[in-house]
Amino acid sequence: MPSTNQSVSSLMPEAKKIKPLTVLVHWSESREFTEETLYDFNEFEKKALEVAKRNPLGGYDKTKVTVTFDNEHQHECRLDLGCGGNDQGFAEHCLSTERYYRQHKGDVDKPWLYDKHHQQLIELINTYELNHSFVDLGRLQVKQVEEQAKAEEAAKEEAKQQERERAWREHQQAEEAFQETLEVPQWAKGVIIATLTDYDAEISEPYAGEFHTKTLKTIILAWSKHSRNLFPELRKACLNHPETTFLNDPEKSVEHRERFAMGEGYYLTDTKYIRYGWQIKKRNFYREDNKARYVPLGEIAISE
Structure with missing residues (x-):
């Protein structure tokens, strides 16, 4: 035209x-x-x-x-x-x-x-x-x-997709190896995990309303003896790692209670959290025979 x-x-x-x-x-x-x-x-x-x-x-x-x-x-x-x-x-x-x-x-x-x-x-x-x-x-x-x-762009996108798939396979393999060596206490009913995420501009499509995040860091903070959702427990677990200690302070963190169909449940975040940032959340063990499968690959900061 x-x-x-x-x-x-x-x-x-x-x-x-x-x-x-x-x-x-x-x-x-x-x-x-x-x-x-x-x-x-x-x-x-x-x-x-x-x-x-x-x-x-x-x-x-x-x-x-x-x-x-x-x-x-x-x-x-x-x-x-x-x-x-x-x-x-x-x-x-x-x-x-x-x-x-x-x-x-x-x-x-x-x-x-x-x-x-x-x-x-x-x-x-x-x-x-x-x-x-x-x-x-x-x-x-x-x-x-x-x-x-257009052909060059398509080739670049294909290469990026293949690289993402390769990275995901390597992550899965590393996570499986990590879980195989993980010793979960018999009394543990869940695990408290800290995750730091950031906006992923490479795969996000803001004009289409698609916002994606990428995980920068995962920290295994503590085991939990029960399956209840208690924010004091999450805050206490934050003290186990220097990067999450600030989330123990109620003035520097936000409690989320998303008890609806598409909600993420109960979790703690930093005050600037909107889709990405620090998130503290508990994963309950729904199967006793393989608790390690619920624990993601990450740095272990559980205090003895």
Whole structure:
């Protein structure tokens, strides 16, 4: 879809084709162009195409220009140089605008196509002598750049996914080995665990409402002699490790009681905890034959 940026141009009485000669770049978000600099038209078009190809996965560089033709007619507009349906240069911008008009001029839901100024703009574009071959070649190059960039992104994501799966398998193996050597007292009914988590920006999708965390540290603080949820017990266990000692202070921690279907039950956190941070929680042993399976891989800080 062509850029919808408004173009401003003086009326041309002649119906003959006129040729663009120069482009004055007033300003640009791209470092490829210098502000208030005059470029030969063909030079500008080549540079603009290269700038557009540098944005293969979205985004664009806004560029304000004035194009002067061989009869001194001037056309001022803003180009959004980028892939994904954005502009690739002045000629491509004009041809896309005209093509969009032809494709949708019968659509009743696009009244702006019949605006007087837009009609005049289309008439003017039809008088411009533009290099269609260069535009077609540029569109082909942009398509190739887009496909290559998407393929590279897909390959990177696949590699990341494989790495995550490998890391998870290694973690599982290490945790199983840890549990096999763990000696859980016969009297223990549960274990109190401290977990430090952080926001995982790599796999989170905030625009889709998906927020994921990653575990930075796990500490086995204490065994529990009962299955009740008691915050004094959690606070006492915090004293077994220097990094969690501060959570023993009621003013520096928060008690959570999530006794609903999707809740996490009873747990203690630091005051800044929102999805991630320090969390102290008890896991009860529901099976007596293999209590170690409830204990995650972590640092043991249980006091004797």
